[in-house]
Amino acid sequence: MFDWLADAATEFISWFQRGAETFNGLVVGIVPLLIVLLTAVNALIALIGPERVNKFGEWAGREGFAYTPIRYLVWPVISVFVLTNPMAYTNGSFLPEIYKPGFYDSAVSFVHPPLGIFPHVNPGEFFVWGGILAGIVELGLNESELAVRYLITGFIVIYIRGLTTEWFTRRLWATQHDTEPAAA
Amino acid sequence: MNAFITRLGKAVGNVVGVLYQAGRDAIDMVLKNVLPFIAFIAFVIGLILETGVGEWLADGLSGLASSLPGLLLLAVIIGLPVLSPLLGPGAVIAQIIGVLLGTEIGAGDLDPALALPALWAINPQVGCDFIPVGLALGDAEPETVEVGVPAVLFSRMVTGPLAVVIGWLFSFGLYS
Numbered sequence: 338m339f340d341w342l343a344d345a346a347t348e349f350i351s352w353f354q355r356g357a358e359t360f361n362g363l364v365v366g367i368v369p370l371l372i373v374l375l376t377a378v379n380a381l382i383a384l385i386g387p388e389r390v391n392k393f394g395e396w397a398g399r400e401g402f403a404y405t406p407i408r409y410l411v412w413p414v415i416s417v418f419v420l421t422n423p424m425a426y427t428n429g430s431f432l433p434e435i436y437k438p439g440f441y442d443s444a445v446s447f448v449h450p451p452l453g454i455f456p457h458v459n460p461g462e463f464f465v466w467g468g469i470l471a472g473i474v475e476l477g478l479n480e481s482e483l484a485v486r487y488l489i490t491g492f493i494v495i496y497i498r499g500l501t502t503e504w505f506t507r508r509l510w511a512t513q514h515d516t517e518p519a520a521a
Numbered sequence: 522m523n524a525f526i527t528r529l530g531k532a533v534g535n536v537v538g539v540l541y542q543a544g545r546d547a548i549d550m551v552l553k554n555v556l557p558f559i560a561f562i563a564f565v566i567g568l569i570l571e572t573g574v575g576e577w578l579a580d581g582l583s584g585l586a587s588s589l590p591g592l593l594l595l596a597v598i599i600g601l602p603v604l605s606p607l608l609g610p611g612a613v614i615a616q617i618i619g620v621l622l623g624t625e626i627g628a629g630d631l632d633p634a635l636a637l638p639a640l641w642a643i644n645p646q647v648g649c650d651f652i653p654v655g656l657a658l659g660d661a662e663p664e665t666v667e668v669g670v671p672a673v674l675f676s677r678m679v680t681g682p683l684a685v686v687i688g689w690l691f692s693f694g695l696y697s
Contacts, residue, residue, distance in 0.1 A: 467620075505675045
């Protein structure tokens with residue numbers, strides 16, 4: 338009877354121990370870097386002056402289709418490459434509100450496609466790529482071929498995702514808020 | 522001389538003030554947005570991994586993934602707005618299904634040419650669990666978050682399967 342109870346208790350607590358390990362890993366692995374990076378970015382914005390930073394946002398956030406590759410391709414790729422997951426999303430702050438969901442969608446969709454070539458962008462989630470890669474390696478096939486194609490399709494997919502999410506954001510904004518989105 | 526020293530002191534004081542405020546803002550952001558979220562996903566990941574729900578889910582889903590239509594269906598299912606935020610945390614599910622599919626490719630049960638569409642099929646939910654935090658990191662207003670969460674989730678219903686098709690188109694000539 339007591340054995341059974343003890344086993345049940347062990348099982349029960351093990352769910353949360355696993356969670357605690359994960360918590361530990363995330364806090365130790367991500368938070369310190371995130372804090373230092375956020376501080377640096379905040380300070381940089383404050384020193385450059387919010388007006389000038391906003392100018393870039395205005396530039397990337399201009400109306401007109403010609404500017405969409407800047408906010409949904411160039412900016413997310415640079416952000417993910419330089420700041421990595423999850424710090425890259427802080428760069429959304431440079432854009433007008435209406436474009437932030439699209440930028441987030443583009444950026445977050447780009448945290449795995451470069452893994453075959455630039456694993457530094459998201460080492461904690463390597464096996465999104467590495468799992469399938471293992472099969473390719475086992476067959477003795479060239480892994481770079483797949484890595485390059487994953488990266489290239491990544492460029493195409495994140496651009497389409499940014500555009501699609503912007504479209505949905507506009508629709509939803511119109512139905513949920515009476516006010517016009519700022520600077521859109 | 523005095524004037525110079527005063528000016529220097531003021532300038533340094535200004536910079537230190539800016540940096541200190543930047544640090545304060547960073548800590549604020551982490552305490553209010555990042556840590557609560559980490560607590561939540563740590564709990565969910567622990568539960569998924571330890572109860573075996575993750576393996577059970579991944580087993581069910583990987584059965585689909587032996588052909589292109591199956592991969593498309595997989596992307597449609599994972600991309601459902603109700604499921605995608607649940608399957609997102611820590612990319613655990615994507616990684617587990619990825620490992621299972623990799624095993625199948627290695628065993629010769631899945632055509633290696635399908636590896637590229639498969640990479641997209643296991644991941645339509647990427648970041649769907651993280652939208653409010655990601656937007657908050659980008660300094661978004663509450664109104665934007667309110668609209669942005671469903672916008673991204675609906676958008677994924679379209680772009681999730683579409684990414685599989687794009688992956689398939691770009692897999693012509695791969696490993697053949």
